Amino acid sequence: MSVTNAQNAKNDDDASRRPEPAEPVLRPDLGVEKRRNLGVGSFILLCVGAFVFLFPFYYMLIGSLQTAPDTSIFGAFPNPANITGANYVQINESINLFRGLLNSGIFTGGVILFTVIFGLLVGYALAQMKFRGRGVVFGMMLLVQMIPFQLLLIPLYVMIVRDYGLADSYLGMIMPFAINSTAVFVFRQYFLQLPSTLFEAARIDGASELRILWQIAIPLVRPAIVTAVLLTFIGPWNEFLWPFLVTKEQSLQPLAVSLANFISNIAGQAGNPFGAILAGACVLAAPAVALFIFFQRQFISTNIGSSVKG
Amino acid sequence: MSLRSSSGNPVTGKPAGGPADRRLVPRKRKNFLGPQPLGLLFSAPYVIYVLAVLAFPLGYAVYISFHDFFFTAPRVKVDRPFVGFDNYIAVLSDPAVQRSFLNIGVFLIINVPLTVGLSLLLANALNRITRFKTFFRLSYYVPYVTASVAVVGVWLFLFQQNGLLNTLLGPLAPTPSWLVNSWLAMPTVALYVTWKQLGFFILLYLAALQNIPDELYESAAVDGGNKWVQFWNITVPGVRPASVLVTLLATITGANLFTEPYLLTGGGGPDGASASPVFIMYQRGLLQGNPDVAAALGVVLVIGVLLIALIQKRLVGGKED
Numbered sequence: 001m002s003v004t005n006a007q008n009a010k011n012d013d014d015a016s017r018r019p020e021p022a023e024p025v026l027r028p029d030l031g032v033e034k035r036r037n038l039g040v041g042s043f044i045l046l047c048v049g050a051f052v053f054l055f056p057f058y059y060m061l062i063g064s065l066q067t068a069p070d071t072s073i074f075g076a077f078p079n080p081a082n083i084t085g086a087n088y089v090q091i092n093e094s095i096n097l098f099r100g101l102l103n104s105g106i107f108t109g110g111v112i113l114f115t116v117i118f119g120l121l122v123g124y125a126l127a128q129m130k131f132r133g134r135g136v137v138f139g140m141m142l143l144v145q146m147i148p149f150q151l152l153l154i155p156l157y158v159m160i161v162r163d164y165g166l167a168d169s170y171l172g173m174i175m176p177f178a179i180n181s182t183a184v185f186v187f188r189q190y191f192l193q194l195p196s197t198l199f200e201a202a203r204i205d206g207a208s209e210l211r212i213l214w215q216i217a218i219p220l221v222r223p224a225i226v227t228a229v230l231l232t233f234i235g236p237w238n239e240f241l242w243p244f245l246v247t248k249e250q251s252l253q254p255l256a257v258s259l260a261n262f263i264s265n266i267a268g269q270a271g272n273p274f275g276a277i278l279a280g281a282c283v284l285a286a287p288a289v290a291l292f293i294f295f296q297r298q299f300i301s302t303n304i305g306s307s308v309k310g
Numbered sequence: 311m312s313l314r315s316s317s318g319n320p321v322t323g324k325p326a327g328g329p330a331d332r333r334l335v336p337r338k339r340k341n342f343l344g345p346q347p348l349g350l351l352f353s354a355p356y357v358i359y360v361l362a363v364l365a366f367p368l369g370y371a372v373y374i375s376f377h378d379f380f381f382t383a384p385r386v387k388v389d390r391p392f393v394g395f396d397n398y399i400a401v402l403s404d405p406a407v408q409r410s411f412l413n414i415g416v417f418l419i420i421n422v423p424l425t426v427g428l429s430l431l432l433a434n435a436l437n438r439i440t441r442f443k444t445f446f447r448l449s450y451y452v453p454y455v456t457a458s459v460a461v462v463g464v465w466l467f468l469f470q471q472n473g474l475l476n477t478l479l480g481p482l483a484p485t486p487s488w489l490v491n492s493w494l495a496m497p498t499v500a501l502y503v504t505w506k507q508l509g510f511f512i513l514l515y516l517a518a519l520q521n522i523p524d525e526l527y528e529s530a531a532v533d534g535g536n537k538w539v540q541f542w543n544i545t546v547p548g549v550r551p552a553s554v555l556v557t558l559l560a561t562i563t564g565a566n567l568f569t570e571p572y573l574l575t576g577g578g579g580p581d582g583a584s585a586s587p588v589f590i591m592y593q594r595g596l597l598q599g600n601p602d603v604a605a606a607l608g609v610v611l612v613i614g615v616l617l618i619a620l621i622q623k624r625l626v627g628g629k630e631d
Contacts, residue, residue, distance in 0.1 A: 039537060042434075042435035042438065042439070043435075043439070045431065045432065045435050046432065046435050046436065046439060046446050049432050049446070049449075049450065050445070050446055050449040050450070052505070053449045053450055053452060053453055053505070053508075053509070054449045054452065056453075056461060056464040056465070056468065057452060057453075057456075057464075059464055059467070059468065059474070060460075060461075060463065060464045063464070063467055069467070071467075071470075071472055071473050071474050071477055072474075072477055073474070073477065073478065075474065076474065118355045118356050118359070119356070121352040121353070121355065121356070122352060122353045122355070122356040122357075124352065125346075125348075125349035125350075125352035125353050126349075126353070129344075129346035129348065129349035129352065130344045130345045130346055130349070131343055131344035131345070131346050131347050131348070131349030131350050131353075132342065132343045132344045132347070132350070133350060133353075134344070134349060134353075137353045137356070137357060140357065140360055141356075141360075144360055144364055144365075147364055147368060148562060148565070148566065148611075148612050148615065149566060150565065150566055150587070150588050150591065150608050150611055150612070151368060151371050151608045151609065151611075151612050152364065152367045152368065152371065153588070153591060153592075153595075153604075153608060154371060154374060154591070154595050154601045154604050154605040154608060155366075155367035155368075155370035155371045155374060155605065156363075156367050157595075157596065157601070158370070158374070158379075158381070158601060159367060159370070162381055162382065162383075163385075175363055176363060176364075178359060178363065179355075179356055179359050179360075181360075184356065209346065209348045209349075209352070234454075234455050237457065238455075238456070238457035238458060238459075240457070240458065240459050240568075240569045241568050241569065241588075241592075245592075245596060256457050256459040256460075257459075259459050259460070259463075260459045260569075260572075260573055263459070263462070263463065263466070263573055264572070264573060264576065264577075274463075274466070274467045274470075277463040277466070277467075278463050278464065278467065280460075280463070281459075281460035281461070281463040281464065282460075284457050284459065284460040285456045285457060285460040285461070288455050288456055288457065289452060289455065289456060292448075292451065292452070292455045293448065296444070296447075296448055296451075
């Protein structure tokens with residue numbers, strides 16, 4: 001933890017330097033800037049918050065390594081006499097972890113692929129092309145984000161599982177999430193920040209729209225692609241309800257579904273049920289958390305003006 | 311809400327190719343679709359997707375809810391008679407459904423104010439801190455980016471009968487324990503969801519806080535306003551649009567509740583005390599094979615959420631609109 005901590009502190013320094021270059025050197029609390037002067041109360045609040053948010057994750061890891069569940073206060077600290085990897089073996093025997101990760105990966109990867117390909121196309125068209133019906137497409141993109149999924153649940157199940165016979169298939173899993181409208185919106189916003197004269201010049205030079213998109217626009221919005229991939233990743237990787245309804249066959253279930261089935265059905269039969277659950281939870285959580293820590297900059301910065309210019 | 315946002319945007323409702331294509335027959339065809347008609351082709355996959363996978367089922371849901379609908383094997387033609395409001399009557403008179411709406415009410419009363427309050431407080435503190443900012447920010451987002459199924463495991467471990475929380479509470483621990491106590495199950499689920507989603511809402515508030523000009527705080531400080539005065543008179547009104555959005559999104563997320571009652575309280579237990587409407591939809595529609603009733607429940611739920619959202623917008627949004 002301390003390593004990431006130091007790293008974060010470093011990142012934090014350049015992060016806070018960038019937006020306010022004009023700030024005087026006498027930055028630390030001289031009472032010049034009252035707002036920046038963080039009170040003790042706020043700092044304690046932040047620390048308590050960080051503890052409340054991080055402790056369950058720490059406890060998840062500790063619990064997954066315990067031979068026998070220790071729910072006393074001492075159980076929250078690593079105890080060399082009570083450490084084992086057996087829980088990971090146990091969960092892997094009940095639900096094939098590799099298979100689950102692979103299925104989650106295919107499900108998530110499919111959604112990301114569709115979102116990036118078709119999202120870039122429509123995002124570029126909405127931002128830099130003038131055509132009849134653009135307003136309708138734009139309004140549609142906004143409205144779609146408000147459609148509540150619970151209303152689509154039954155008809156989608158009827159259509160995809162019953163009518164199209166796509167139960168227990170990757171396509172059936174992917175379909176309702178295939179193009180993430182929020183990502184489309186992100187693409188549009190980023191493309192909109194590029195000067196339209198750039199594209200007009202390319203058009204006059206006779207470049208086709210596809211070539212403009214591929215050779216000019218996309219290289220300029222790489223951060224948008226990272227942001228959109230991250231945004232999109234969270235959805236299907238963590239999704240439970242839909243793949244749970246669509247996949248009954250265990251060999252096709254994403255890890256979230258097979259772990260949930262383990263929690264609700266099988267866990268009781270395991271020697272150390274909580275250890276096994278927590279071991280599975282660690283495996284499910286690790287890719288998302290790692291990816292997020294690695295790319296946290298892209299996820300947070302909404303203004304990418306500098307990266308476009310740079 | 312949605313109508314306003316689409317019509318209010320300058321981009322919408324203004325198809326290209328207006329007065330420019332006057333009387334010029336050879337150019338008219340080209341201009342009818344706008345200067346870059348290829349944009350239609352670029353948009354086509356997305357538009358087709360939205361129509362087929364999102365818009366059509368929306369109408370289909372309403373259709374199912376008004377018919378005697380049941381599952382059949384693929385490509386089997388059966389008669390599905392129109393039954394009017396029968397499914398709606400079945401839904402509204404179902405005690406389990408009524409209970410689930412009560413539950414979701416309890417959930418929202420706890421979850422929404424807590425979410426708005428805590429995320430604004432934390433975002434405000436986070437906005438002012440200069441050291442360790444990334445560490446704090448990151449630690450708040452971690453629950454949001456993690457699968458609920460994974461974190462539910464830890465909460466089960468923490469909140470079980472002889473879990474760490476009850477060990478710490480000692481004699482104050484509730485009996486029966488949190489998740490099997492019919493009074494505490496739903497509040498515990500609400501707390502869990504607040505904790506899980508808070509990072510996302512902090513993100514929204516952080517973006518909103520950037521838009522409040524520093525001068526406002528400076529002049530308030532000159533006038534002798536202390537931190538609380540500044541918070542109530544500058545920060546809270548300054549982020550009001552974000553508060554409307556946070557309230558709305560928290561309500562929508564709450565109404566979608568399924569994973570948590572399914573796993574955390576073992577299927578909406580004890581005795582349906584933490585069953586959510588979506589969980590009942592799953593039970594009625596897919597386990598018991600009554601998709602028509604489940605679809606009607608979905609429609610009722612969405613109408614309920616829309617009504618709540620309208621009320622919230624009035625309460626939180628002030629009088630500006």
